[in-house]
Amino acid sequence: MKKKVLILFALLVAYSAKSQLEEPDDKQIKDSLYIHEVENKFKTDKVLHAEPLYIDLIRDLGARKGEKEWNVGLGMTDNNDYTEYTALIEYEWAPIDRLGFEVELPFSLYYPINGSLNSPSNKLNSFKLATQYSFYVSEKNRTSMALGYIHEFELNDINKYRSGNVYIGNVYNPFFVAAKRWGTNFHTLLYTGPAISQHFSSNSFNTRWEINSNFHYMIPGTRNFIGIEFNKTLTNGDFDMTVRPQMRVSIAENLLVGIVTGIPISREFERFSTFIRLIYEPKHK
Numbered sequence: 001m002k003k004k005v006l007i008l009f010a011l012l013v014a015y016s017a018k019s020q021l022e023e024p025d026d027k028q029i030k031d032s033l034y035i036h037e038v039e040n041k042f043k044t045d046k047v048l049h050a051e052p053l054y055i056d057l058i059r060d061l062g063a064r065k066g067e068k069e070w071n072v073g074l075g076m077t078d079n080n081d082y083t084e085y086t087a088l089i090e091y092e093w094a095p096i097d098r099l100g101f102e103v104e105l106p107f108s109l110y111y112p113i114n115g116s117l118n119s120p121s122n123k124l125n126s127f128k129l130a131t132q133y134s135f136y137v138s139e140k141n142r143t144s145m146a147l148g149y150i151h152e153f154e155l156n157d158i159n160k161y162r163s164g165n166v167y168i169g170n171v172y173n174p175f176f177v178a179a180k181r182w183g184t185n186f187h188t189l190l191y192t193g194p195a196i197s198q199h200f201s202s203n204s205f206n207t208r209w210e211i212n213s214n215f216h217y218m219i220p221g222t223r224n225f226i227g228i229e230f231n232k233t234l235t236n237g238d239f240d241m242t243v244r245p246q247m248r249v250s251i252a253e254n255l256l257v258g259i260v261t262g263i264p265i266s267r268e269f270e271r272f273s274t275f276i277r278l279i280y281e282p283k284h285k
Helices: 001-021 024-039 158-163
Strands: 070-077 082-094 099-110 124-139 143-155 168-183 186-201 204-218 225-235 238-252 255-262 270-279
Touching: 238 270
Parallel strands: none
Antiparallel strands: 070 082, 070 270, 082 099, 099 124, 124 143, 143 168, 168 186, 186 204, 204 225, 225 238, 238 255, 255 270
16 A cells, blocks of 8 residues: 555656646646636636545535536555455436535445454445535636535445345535635535434434545646545544545546545554545536
C-alpha cells in the first residue's frame, strides 16, 4: 500500500510540474475558454467546481436540465482482520435546472486475513436514493450552495436472503454543501450532515456526523485536477478522520477516471485504502 501512495503522489507532482511549464498567458487563455464553456454556454448560471471523488455529490452544483452521469467505482480497504473490496454503480440526472437525483447500488466483499473469523459476510450494502438542490449559484462570487438528502434501504448479508430477512434498516442522511472557486484554478468544498441509522432488529437509532472538507487544484484548460479530501466522522464522542489524496484525469471527451488513496489518521481498525471511480457523462444538448 505504501508503494501505491508513493506512486500516486509522484503522479500528482508530475501533473503539477507540467502545468507550471506553460506560459502564464497560455494558462489564462485556456482557463478562460474552459470556464466559459461550462458557465456561459447556457443561459442558466453554473459555476465550475472541482468536486470530490470519494464523497461524490448527487449531481453537479448548479446542475442544468438534461445533465446525466454514470459512475462505476472499485475500492479496497486493508483492515486488521480482513480485506474489504467494494464496488458501486450509480446513475445521476437532472430533470430540471439545479435539481439532481441519484440511484446507487454499493457492494462489499470481504476476505479474512490469516484465517481470521472476524470477517463480515458479503453483501449488497443498500439501495440508495438521493436528491440535491442548489439553492444558491453565483458566477460573480464563484460560489454555490446546496441542500440534499440520501435515503439508504439497508440490506442483509447475501447468505441470509433465504430466511426472508432482506430489508433490515434505514439510514436517513440530510446534508449541506458549499463550494467556492478561488481565481480560476483553486477550489474548496464543504459537505456535512448527520447520518441517522435505524436498525429494525433492535429498534434503535444511531447518529453519525459527517464533516468532509476538500481542496483541489484544477490543471489549466482541462477537467483534470489534483486534490485532497478530509473525511471526518463523529460518533458518540469518537472522532475519526481519513485523508484522501486524489487526482482526476480525462481519458476521452465524456470519460474521466478518478484515483483516490485513503490514509487513516485516527482509525483503530482500518489501514490504507484505494479507490478508483470511472465517470461517464453522456453529451448534454
